[in-house]
Amino acid sequence: MTNISPTISHSQAEGQGIEHAPAPPPMRVAIIGAGRGGTALLDVLHQIGTIEILGITDKDPSAPGFQRAREINVTVYDRVDDLIKRPGLNLVMDVTGDPAMGPALKEQLPGDADLVSGQAARLLWTLVQHESTLQTGLLHAEKLAGIGSFAAGIAHDMNNPLQLILGLAENLTDEVDLDVVHAQARDIIDAVKRTTAICRDLTSYSRRTSFRQDCLVNVNGKLDEALKIARYAVALQYIDVRKLYQPDVVVQGNPDELLHVFVNLITNAVQAMEHHDTLTLETSAVAGTTQVRVSDTGCGMTPEVQSRIFEVFFTTKPPGKGTGLGLYNIKNVITRMNGSIGVESHVGRGSTFTLTFHEGSGVAERRTAS
DSSP: OOSOOOOOOHHHHHHTTOOOOOOOOOEEEEEEOOSHHHHHHHHHHTTOTTEEEEEEEOSOTTOHHHHHHHHTTOOEESOHHHHHTSTTOOEEEEOSOOTTHHHHHHHHSOTTOEEEOHHHHHHHHHHHHHHHHHHHHHHHHHHHHHHHHTHHHHHHHHHHHHHHHHHHHHHHTTOOOHHHHHHHHHHHHHHHHHHHHHHHHHHHHHSOOOTTOOEEEEHHHHHHHHHHHHTTTSOGGGSEEEEEEOTTOEEEEOHHHHHHHHHHHHHHHHHTOOTTOEEEEEEEEETTEEEEEEEEOSOOOOHHHHTTTTSTTOOSSOTTTOOSOHHHHHHHHHHHTTEEEEEEEETTTEEEEEEEEETTTTOOOEEOOO
């Protein structure tokens, strides 16, 4: 996990004298086929800011890619003709596996658009699947590496009930009063339950994230769960925690991945602070937009650090203390949920991370030709 924050906006960069090259125009892509190949393409391509997915189509109205398209606000088309007539189309990607589809598309393709089909499309699908596997592996590797930083907190939380159990068990060896035996036995049971809860929390957090397990997630509850996990890694008992929760805030996403995002952000925030600083967790849902804010009153970040935070393996922590995968993975998770992440940070005053999700992301327009 990295104790750094996301990149500053273009306007912030200009104010701080950081020059940026003009962004290239997005490549506008159409996907033909909404089966496994089309779904995999959607998951990877929509994370790339320089690619705009114009739409997806398939002859099967129940194809799994249609549901994924609706979740990320990609337009679904019933007819190939309507999709490939979209103005500004640069590339058509045929992943249907139908040998007759390629020649048919070539006849209708706009003159300035290219086609990927047949063996090339199969190779592309293989590469996309490999990319998805790597992303999942990086997320899991960073999560397991983070568990190592929990060791001291876990040892402390496990030692207290274990010492209690040991003391009570020693007392029971000489105790003859049945009422006292029963009372101490109940104390032992409670202590065992506490240690079991610690093991259950860590086992749940460290397991490999299930692929494509999206559902409505209670954001407030997930933040509270993240606080329980993060306390093993950082000294939360020395930090003032403020919760500004709007009731019943939910987002569509993978609950395991969202928990990892919150644990990472909370841990980074606390590591940036001294004793008696303040961690603020805030949720709100207004005008079709859900926002989650994680704020600290810690050391803040310099523009130089902010400009590099999404680089894979970049970290400000000393060797052995950070993987450089934390915010890289966070950005990928939030992007998959059709959300965005931003930060406001001032050196010596702290940082605020803002996650923004758009409600209704599970509904996209379905166009039917007349």
